[in-house]
Amino acid sequence: MIRLEKRPQPSQAFSWATPLLAVLATMFFGGLLFAALGKDPVSSIITIFWEPLFGSNAFYYRPQLLIKGAPLVLIAIGLSLGFKAGIWNIGAEGQYIIGAIFGAAVGLAFYPAQSVFIFPLMILAGALGGWLWAMIPAVLKVKFGTNEILVSLMLVYVAEQFLASMALGVLKNPEGFGFPGSRNLQQYASAHNGELIAGSGMHWGVVAAFIAVIFAYVLLARHRLGFAIRVTGEAPRAAKFSGVNPTRLVLFCMGTSGLLAGLAGMFEVAGPAGQITIDFNVGYGFTAIIVAFLGRLHPIGILLAGGLMALTYIGGDIAQSQLGLPAAAIQVFQGMLLFFLLAFDLFTNYRLRFGHREVA
Amino acid sequence: MDLSSINPVLFVAGFLVAATPLIFAALGELVAEKSGVLNLGVEGMMIIGAICGFATAVETGSPLLGFAAAAVGGAALSLLFAFLTQITLANQVASGLALTLFGLGFSALLGQSYVGVKPPRLAEVNFGPLHDIPVLGPILFSHDIVLYFGFALVVVVWAVLKYTRAGLILRAVGESHDAAHALGFRVVRIRTLAIMFGGACAGLGGAYISLIRVPQWTEGMTAGVGWIALALVVFASWKPWRLLLGAYLFGGITQLQLNLQGAGVAIPVEYLAMSPYIITILVLVVLSADKSAAPASLGRTFHASS
Amino acid sequence: MNPPLLALSGLTKAYPGVVANDDVSLTIAPGEVHALLGENGAGKSTLVKMIYGLVKPDSGVMRMHGTLFSPQEPRAARAEGVGMVFQHFSLFDALSVAENIALGMENAPRLGVLSQKITEVSEAYGLPLSPDRIVGDLSAGERQRVEIIRCLLQDPKLLIMDEPTSVLTPQEVEILFKTLRKLSAEGTAILYISHKLEEIRALCDSATILRLGKVVGHCTPSETSARDMAEMMVGSTLKTPLRADKTPGGVLLELRGLKAKSPSAFGMPLRDISVQVRAGEVLGIGGVAGNGQDELLAALSGETLSAKDMVWFKDQDIGPLGPTARRALGVLTAPEERLGHAAAPDMSLTENAMLTGAVRENLVRGGMLNWPAARRFAEKIIQAFDVRTPGPGNAARSLSGGNLQKFVIGREVLQRPEVLVVNQPTWGVDASAAAAIRQALLDLADNGAAVIVISQDLDELMEISDRFAALNEGRLSEPRPAQGLTVDEIGLMMGGAHGMEVAHV
16 A cells, blocks of 8 residues: 655755656656657667767757757746746747747847847847736736736737737838748848857857846845745745735736746847747747746756757757657657656655555 | 628537537536646647547548547546646646647647548538528537537536536535545545546547537647636636536637638738637636635645545 | 443554554443543544544554444444544535535435425524525534534434534533533433533543543543643643733724725624734733634734724834834734744745744845844744754744744744734644743733734633633624633623524523
8 A cells, every 4th residue: 555645844855856757757758659659769869868969960959959948948937936936927938929029120120220239129129028928917917816827828829820910011021022021130230149159059048048047046045035936836825924915926927937038039039040930939938837847946957957958859850850750759758758747746745655664 | 801701690600619619628627627626738638639539530430439539538638637636746737737738749749640631521410300490400400419419518517516416526525625535535536537527528629629620630720729718617607507608709709700801801810810819818807806606625736644 | 231332442543753542442332421631632633533434543443332343434434323523624615504414424315305404403402504504604603513413414323523612602612512411311422522621521421531642541520620630631730821910001002993804705804893902911812713813813914904094003004014014113923824824834944934034133135135144043933932843944844733833933922022913822732832832922021012812712811811802703892801701701702602592402
């Protein structure tokens, strides 16, 4: 007879071991999945996890790690603040899109003028766009008690339609021969979020992601507001009793996550993506949810998890081209990771007891 | 623009069809939430139902077998959620999101070879002379059996919740799992069954999209219907009849914007396509004031400590 | 002699780190009212949970009418004629009385028939109750009636009552006792759990006394003095608090017609509360649970904000100020619920010290938190209040109830409050910790603070209050000097028997 027993206090060891266990379990069951698809499981796993870092073409893939990881980390850091406090912004994908549209629109408005002020203005606009889009569910929640999960998610679909209308309408490249999509910002120096060190993949978004990690770390560990976030998540009544204002906390967490998602979108459109297109968004806003949980809602953890998730994206692309592994398989792989993480998380707060004997 | 191209009879008949996936998905979620479980994985279970139903119908040639497979597929996926939330006591919000992310990916994987395939058609129920009644005939008596089944299921769920002991126990578990446990009810078992019912219903709803409403398979084709279904449960204050009303309202809006697109209204297509989501938000805002009908234990984790 | 109705022999149940029941044996005859006496944590609840099938014993046997009895679940226990009225009611707020009762029955009749039966039984036993009312709207006494009637409808042979009087006014207790005596006369055995000695002496035929999970004695309550029973129960003599005689100073806290809606759906609104509390004074506020205690504490802590001119501290209107601003002024509070309200269960004691100590203990500067200082503050609390824990790094939930309560009260007391409001300061706390907490509150008052103690324990209130008032339906009675108040007077202040005027047995 197996029983669950609550630990007197959360296990630190398991809190860190859980993500590793989840990764291992995902590799195993992912391997089974790949085998079921008729691929060699071992070489698939190696292709996904080894090739991008140490394979023969690693010089090409390693910078990609930063390019793919930066938006994930940037968004996940923002989400983690809310998640810690029990505030569920799951519409980061929408905020990412709006941030990109705002940023690109400001840049394109100046086209073809050249000035050092254009790029900073775009950054502000991108942040503002994401922030505004996130404030919709936030304000509705504090004013009317509307569920922020549903509203923020609905706004993803609205943002996607808005993106399509922008790509086909106002922001369409007038010299684009009728093709949908905006001008390419990579060819507009003042608005281009280019590589800071050639060949490194390092762009301003990566810098922003690292700053966000440090900012979040200090906030959570040392600042009053971070403490308020943690207490609210652990015990909402105790937080209110201690003097936390729940309304302000909702506005702060939602706003910050929207702002960071908007920044991520802006850096993406001005850099790696280059232009506003109908299919500009590739799901970073949703994958970032996995990253946030995989990183245990801890800034350093998120940094590592963002790298890992970027790895599966890149590895997945390689596996797709080299082994013919379907793109969806990687999506399943990432979903699995979250499943195993949630399941293993049990051991942080509980231990298993077999019969009446002690196990530990 | 030519509004006269919208045939009111076809429009009404169309929105009954558009509402049916919502009815299934929202009804299943309503039962799960009544037992105190918030499953945000509706979208994922729907899309799994959509592909399971589609594939089975194509392979066997029987749409009804397809629907059965969809229900099984949805329930199977929901069992994962039940395992996470009831056995390993994971956070329900996170688990629901995981279910949706996983479901979207897994369905895409399963559906690779079905893109562009035409599914077998499910015949209309033969109502004989009723079908020939002007106006009412095409609106009410020209649909497939599953649509009527959806309507009947609402009635059944309503009656079970209101009049039977099983319904009473379900509500009690959702109201206070600790009290229910103290009385000796198997909270985990009851909730798992409710979750599975929710999964089966979501699966049926998904298959209704892929087999009847569209009918074909494309990745991510549920396009947020699962999330609208979640909003619908709030809209309905956890009451089956109001859920039916809400589903018809949303079905109507969806159908209307499609018809307006077809009629070439001056509003850009993208803004029409946004409208169901925006209206969902507006409805949520209006109805969020009244939370009293929500089951008191909704979303809380249960662990029998003694 | 016939075999007893229920015989327990050698029951043992261990949880990690604690043996809840150690070799417990007792017998109950049909119609006997048997008291199970012991302090909080003595193992009373675990024992009855085993009889009711909620917990399985590690070893030992139970026999009913001489045959082996080992219920796997409450349903089986109920089938054998065991009924239980819980200490924390197992009721569903949003459902009606009849639906609640139906849930606790094996073969519940249709609701119409059941409602009829409920009315019959409630009249027969003097427990008036309308079957159609929503349970969330009932008073604590009425809710208890729902549970009792639920048990009675199944013709129990043994009725277990877990601390039934803690939620009743003295008048309601009398009515309950009449009902129980009538049941006993009809042959129903009653296992009555309590730590209130006078009640047991008034009601019970025999008593088993538990201490730390072990049976430490049996006695016949009517022939044993309360003092003797108390000694068996506690095992040591207690330090009673010392009340220094002092004239109170100026008014520190004043409520002027305080009105507040309850934040929860089935809560009690505060209605027109006016009272003054002076420096050096302890105001005791009694009342049956659910009459506005939580709401009053929230209105004083600042969790619920009040309109202008309702809450005054010295000559400042603090009604519109939140908890942090009130703390800065010196108005501190300690709510009833330790885990999740007064303290965050999964957070360390250091973090919990930061929770309310940040402002007054200067643990925060420019928004940045000073953790070493918070740790020192936590250590100070642990030392000054004898909190048993390995250290301030341990999670709040790892502490026992009494130790956590000492920490929570100590955290506020050590911040030198000018006004301290505590709700149920010693609930579920062992006797020695309770005495320490009461003494700390008295010392605080002696040093010039105004102290409000909200409690459901009348003995405690009589022991430490200078003045006493009662909450009833969200209204506060006129405070009266505690000295010389009789139980009858207190009962009337608490609202007498809620809706029991028509009761007749």
